[in-house]
Structures are given as C-alpha cells and as structure tokens.
Amino acid sequence: MTWSRSGTRRASLAVVSALVGTLSLPRPAVAQAVRLGVVMDLPRQALAASWDDEDPHQLERGYCIVDWSYGVYHVSRKDPVQDDSIFRVFRIAPADVSGATPVSVEFDCPAGVPELHVHTPTTCMGDDNSTCHLGGLNAYSCQPSRGDYEKMVRRQDPFGVIQCDRRSFRFYYPSDYLEANSYAMAHYHALPRPTGNMTAAMRSAGDTLATGGSGARAQQAPPSGP
Numbered sequence: 001m002t003w004s005r006s007g008t009r010r011a012s013l014a015v016v017s018a019l020v021g022t023l024s025l026p027r028p029a030v031a032q033a034v035r036l037g038v039v040m041d042l043p044r045q046a047l048a049a050s051w052d053d054e055d056p057h058q059l060e061r062g063y064c065i066v067d068w069s070y071g072v073y074h075v076s077r078k079d080p081v082q083d084d085s086i087f088r089v090f091r092i093a094p095a096d097v098s099g100a101t102p103v104s105v106e107f108d109c110p111a112g113v114p115e116l117h118v119h120t121p122t123t124c125m126g127d128d129n130s131t132c133h134l135g136g137l138n139a140y141s142c143q144p145s146r147g148d149y150e151k152m153v154r155r156q157d158p159f160g161v162i163q164c165d166r167r168s169f170r171f172y173y174p175s176d177y178l179e180a181n182s183y184a185m186a187h188y189h190a191l192p193r194p195t196g197n198m199t200a201a202m203r204s205a206g207d208t209l210a211t212g213g214s215g216a217r218a219q220q221a222p223p224s225g226p
Contacts, residue, residue, distance in 0.1 A: 037171025
C-alpha cells in the first residue's frame with residue numbers, strides 16, 4: 001500500500017512537535033495551550049459501523065490516520081498568551097496488525113502517520129480471551145497506557161487517538177506524558193497514597209497488566225460470588 005501525504009493538511013513534524021510541546025501547566029507569562037481533537041464525519045461513521053457491543057471475545061483493532069490537519073487559534077495575545085490548537089482526523093486506513101488481544105494490539109504505521117486504536121467494551125483476566133465479558137470494571141477504558149505514550153514518543157507522532165465507545169474518542173499528546181511524568185517524579189514523595197475503591201476480591205487478586213503494544217490495558221477478572 002502506498003501512503004500519500006497532503007502538504008495542505010500536514011505541518012512539518014518539527015512544527016507540530018513544537019506546538020504539542022507547549023507547556024500546559026499554568027505559569028505566569030508563558031503561552032498556555034489547549035489541545036482539542038475531532039474525528040470528522042467519514043472516519044467517525046466508519047468506526048461507528050465497525051463498533052461491536054455484542055461480542056465479548058473481540059480483539060482490539062489498529063488504524064493509521066492517513067489524512068489529518070491542525071489549526072492554531074489565538075485566544076489572547078496578552079500575557080500570558082493563550083493559544084488553542086485543534087487536530088482533525090479526516091481519513092483512516094486499517095493498519096497491518098502483527099498481533100492483537102482483547103486488551104492490546106500490535107501494529108505500526110508509516111513514519112509521520114499517527115495511529116488510532118480501538119479499546120473493547122469488555123473486562124478480561126489479562127489477555128485471556130476466554131475470560132472476557134461485556135461491561136464490567138474495565139470496559140470502555142479511554143485512557144492511553146504507558147505503552148501507548150512511550151510508543152508515540154518513540155515514533156515522534158504529534159498525537160494518538162483511542163476509540164472507546166461507538167462515538168467516543170480520546171486524543172492524547174506527547175507532552176501529556178512528558179509533563180505528567182516529570183511532575184510525578186518531582187513530587188513523588190509528597191504525593192498521597194490513595195487506596196482507591198477496590199473491593200476485597202480485587203485487592204486479593206490484584207490487577208493483571210497486559211504487556212505489549214498499543215492499547216495495553218490493565219484488566220481484572222470479575223469478582224466471584226455474590
């Protein structure tokens with residue numbers, strides 16, 4: 001398959017990298033950036049048609065975003081300068097998948113072509129397809145995993161997209177991971193250690209993290225008994 005790139009709908013990677021690297025944490029006299037993502041009608045309709053709410057044993061899927069654009073909108077030029085950027089996805093193509101499970105998918109798109117992957121509406125024990133059931137604690141997860149972020153940074157993609165419901169999408173950006181990771185490291189010892197709302201069954205079993213490619217999600221078997 002031959003991949004083409006439209007100059008009118010692509011900025012150079014250097015320019016995009018500089019854009020998405022704009023600091024998002026509030027700091028005086030520093031440009032503030034809000035990044036917005038939109039999946040346009042044609043790819044949204046295609047992805048909606050492929051969405052499956054009935055098969056508990058489905059696998060994640062991967063796509064290459066072969067046509068996209070971004071625009072910068074100057075909200076305010078007064079200090080701190082405020083810029084919003086909007087990323088739009090116009091066209092996708094199925095990726096060549098080398099491996100897929102209910103909680104991860106292995107694929108690569110050509111250099112400079114961002115990626116989109118689809119999370120399943122299921123909860124499973126690790127990547128064991130036979131244990132999956134629709135709904136549950138981990139269904140409809142729309143958060144990128146550490147593997148998703150690390151792959152995006154390694155590929156130098158300007159953004160990535162997750163589909164987590166028929167018409168629900170999550171855009172994520174390299175600076176989200178870099179800033180969050182840097183902040184966490186700087187403040188690690190001062191952060192509280194919340195226990196969350198785990199049930200007794202969850203605490204005894206522990207989460208099983210599916211390792212691997214794009215879309216790896218922590219999955220938990222449903223508690224047994226009443």
